[in-house]
Amino acid sequence: MLRSDRAAIAGGQRGSRAQGDAVARNDAAAGSRAAIAQISPRPDADNAALSPAPRTDLFENPQLASMAARALTYLNAGIPVHLRGPAGTGKTTMAMQLAARLGRPVVLLTGDDGLTAAHLVGREIGTKSRQVVDRYVHSVRRVETETSSMWCDAVLAQAVVEGLTFVYDEFTRSPPQANNPLLSVVEERILIFPAGSRKERLVHAHPEFRAILTSNPEEYAGVSRPQDALLDRLITFDLDDYDRETEIGIVSNRTGLAYAEAGVIVDLVRGVRRWPKAHHPPSMRSAIMIARIVARELITPSVDDPRFVRLCLDVLAAKAKPTDRDDRDRFAATLLRLMNNHCPAGAIDGG
């Protein structure tokens, strides 16, 4: 193959700017004139890899440090790690922090019910045609057309080939069949491409390829049950049982609120979380939200500050998703009772 052919084809495969350019050559030896043109390729941007630096502004205590150290040990051994927990428990933060500490570029995918295996593995992005017009004999015109497909790797394939860290956030939002390519990757470290799609049908993962997955087992809409076969191949950490001190540390770290004030808010949110009728138990994110406004507006987190009571009702009342008026009133009364318990008058300002 001539160099100009190779250049045109390589450009086409990566969806580069060379697409659509016509490359002409004179083949003097054969006495023919050939034109090589690429027809109708669809430009496709490369999947951008991130290079996150480990964050130094995150809260860490022995519980979080131990979890992170164990997760890194397993990842370094090539075993994928799965962080599971309800919304707002810090799954994405920890996934990105682990990825940053692995020190490799990161590609990120967020699960979605519209995802297919192609979003992980790749897809055909067009066709490439090569036309040879032969006019060796003046009166005879021979045209040969050869068409082949062009392929573009998606995030999982890119990570497997280049040895990147693949972070798959909320992977259970994708239909199970979309996640099938992961099975052979996490077990045998082999990625299999659809037949006839790509030059190499089977790729062995680069030694530095790593995978970190997150999921929320409590999401009730648009979530698939993860396949047992996939779960079996991951080491799962449950992030739903942070102890009180860890939650207070994170809330205080995120908002700048003093430990004691953050403690009052965390206790209230944990109290509401345990309330059996809370259909959507408030997460640590609710505590961060309340604490952020308390810090910004200089509100006293106690039941004798009407602004605090109003703020807590606004942030937390909808979490119970009451079905009727009666329920809603009862929940407001429960919230006030919890506030009296956890945020009593004078608890903060030493009054």
Ligand SMILES: Nc1ncnc2c1ncn2[C@@H]1O[C@H](COP(=O)(O)OP(=O)(O)OP(=O)(O)O)[C@@H](O)[C@H]1O
């Ligand atoms: N170690 C930490 N130190 C400081 N802040 C943290 C820490 N872990 C989590 N957070 C904060 O807690 C909040 C929730 O974290 P995150 O978004 O990672 O949760 P999540 O479980 O991925 O939530 P969702 O499922 O809703 O996406 C964020 O504001 C995040 O910055």
